[in-house]
Each structure stands twice: as C-alpha cells, then as structure tokens.
Amino acid sequence: MISNTLIEPTEIIHLSGISWQTYENLLTELNASRRLRLTYNRGTLEIMVPSPEHERYKELVGRFVETLAEELEVSIEPLGSTTFKRPELSGAEPDKCFYIGNINVIKGKKIINLQQDPPPDLVVEIDITSSSKNRFEVYADMGVPEIWRYDGKDFSINILQDKKYIAVEQSLSFTNLPILEISNFLQQVGQKDYLDLVREFRNWVKSQI
Numbered sequence: 001m002i003s004n005t006l007i008e009p010t011e012i013i014h015l016s017g018i019s020w021q022t023y024e025n026l027l028t029e030l031n032a033s034r035r036l037r038l039t040y041n042r043g044t045l046e047i048m049v050p051s052p053e054h055e056r057y058k059e060l061v062g063r064f065v066e067t068l069a070e071e072l073e074v075s076i077e078p079l080g081s082t083t084f085k086r087p088e089l090s091g092a093e094p095d096k097c098f099y100i101g102n103i104n105v106i107k108g109k110k111i112i113n114l115q116q117d118p119p120p121d122l123v124v125e126i127d128i129t130s131s132s133k134n135r136f137e138v139y140a141d142m143g144v145p146e147i148w149r150y151d152g153k154d155f156s157i158n159i160l161q162d163k164k165y166i167a168v169e170q171s172l173s174f175t176n177l178p179i180l181e182i183s184n185f186l187q188q189v190g191q192k193d194y195l196d197l198v199r200e201f202r203n204w205v206k207s208q209i
Contacts, residue, residue, distance in 0.1 A: 011049045018045040020088045027083060027091075037081070040091040041134045054095075054128040056189055057150055061124050062096040063198055064182055065148075068174050069100075071205045077103045079112075079120065086114055090138040096124035100173050119144045122173045127151040136165050146172045148182075155183035177208050 023040040030036055039046040050058070062078070069076040077099040085091035097120035099106050106117055119142040125132045132149055139147060140163050147158040147165060157179055158165040159172060171179045185201050192200075 011051060013047045015045045015047070016043060018043055023091060037093050038083075038091070039093070039135050039138060040085075041138050042089060044134065046134055051128060053152075054126050056194075057126045057128065057152070057186060058095040058124065060186065060189060060194065060197065061126070061148060061150060061182070064185070064201055065096070065098055065122065065124070067198065067202050068177070068179075068205060071202065071209065072174060072177075074100065074174070075103050076100050077107060082112070084112070084114060084119060084142060086141055090141050092135050092138040092142075094120065094123040094139075095126050098122045098173075114142055121145060122171075123147045125149045140164060148179075150183075150186055155180060155186060177205070 018040070020040070023038065023045060026038060026045075030038070035049065037048045037050060039048075066076070066078065068074070079097050079099065081093045081095065082097060083091060083093050084097075099118075100121040102118040102121055106112055109117070119139070121144075123139060123144050123146070125135060125147055127149060128151065132147075136147065136158070140160060143160070145160050148171075149156050149158060156167045157169065157171050159168050169178075169180060171177070181204065182201075185197055185204075188197060
C-alpha cells in the first residue's frame with residue numbers, strides 16, 4: 001500500500017523497475033482516492049498529483065471538445081480519465097478522452113478491453129507539471145490516433161503515424177477547422193471567466209462553420 005505522504009512534497013515522481021503486478025495493485029489500492037494519476041510504461045511508473053492549474057486547462061479543453069461536437073453535430077462519448085491498459089506493457093489515464101469515430105463500438109460497454117476494443121479516438125494531455133513523452137509512447141502502443149497537448153504555452157495536434165506522433169495543423173476528429181486557434185483561448189485562462197471563454201469559443205466555432 002502507498003501513502004499519500006510519499007508524494008505530497010512534489011507533484012510528480014518517477015519510479016523504475018516496477019512490475020506490472022505492482023502497478024495493478026496500486027490502481028486497486030488507490031481506487032478510493034483517484035487524486036493521483038498513474039502512468040506505466042515498460043517497468044517505469046509515473047505518479048502525478050494534478051495541480052489546480054492543470055485541472056483548469058484540462059476542464060476547459062474538454063469543454064472545447066464538447067462544444068465542437070455540439071456545434072458540428074458530431075456524436076462523442078466522453079470517458080474522462082478512464083484507465084486504459086495493455087497488460088504487462090503499459091497503462092495510462094488521459095486527462096480527457098473521447099470516442100468519436102469508434103463511438104458505436106464501445107457504446108454501452110462498462111469495461112473496455114484494448115485487446116478487443118479500439119482505443120479512444122482523441123486524447124487530451126495537459127503538460128503543466130510533467131512531460132507527456134512517456135504517455136505518448138503508451139498511447140502509441142495503444143494505437144490512439146490523435147492527441148491534443150497543451151503545455152501552458154503551446155497547443156498542438158499530434159497524429160499517430162508509423163507508431164510515432166507528429167504535430168499537424170488539422171484534426172482528424174474535427175476536419176476543416178483551424179483547431180490550433182484553441183491556443184488563443186487557453187492563453188486567456190486566468191484573465192477571463194471560464195464560462196465567458198466557453199461562450200467566446202462557441203461563437204468562434206459558429207463563425208467557422
């Protein structure tokens with residue numbers, strides 16, 4: 001069992017030589033308090049405590065995805081920070097994730113098994129307190145086709161090609177829209193009210209359709 005006191009002095013810890021079973025045990029033991037975020041990649045375990053700043057951006061980008069879907073009349077299935085695993089190899093909990101193209105495959109399922117089911121079509125990663133390098137490798141293993149990443153300064157769209165992510169200008173999930181403009185709205189976090197930003201973003205989307 002792990003105590004929260006082990007990680008409170010810092011926001012992120014990296015451990016190496018961790019077995020898959022240990023990772024599974026931690027997921028079970030920490031299930032009642034999911035304030036912690038775990039990423040497992042071939043024996044390396046990252047434990048992160050999300051900061052308030054991290055959570056603000058996470059919620060806003062997630063809301064932007066939902067707003068895009070509403071205005072474009074695209075069906076989505078938001079699964080938040082669901083834990084996705086490839087047994088004995090890797091596991092991760094996205095900041096936000098969405099099924100879009102594969103929504104009908106997983107609709108109504110209480111358990112998603114990546115050995116049988118597709119990964120999320122879109123993952124959102126906020127890198128305020130840590131680098132997403134390890135998580136990108138995990139998502140590549142899982143076959144996640146698209147990641148939106150924001151590091152507090154730059155917003156990027158990353159598409160999986162040949163098992164690696166490359167930065168592009170067009171989203172696979174919401175084509176023909178200049179999605180990178182999201183960066184302009186994120187830079188106003190802390191200056192404008194949350195709902196004001198959502199309303200401004202919605203108006204921007206409408207102007208692009």
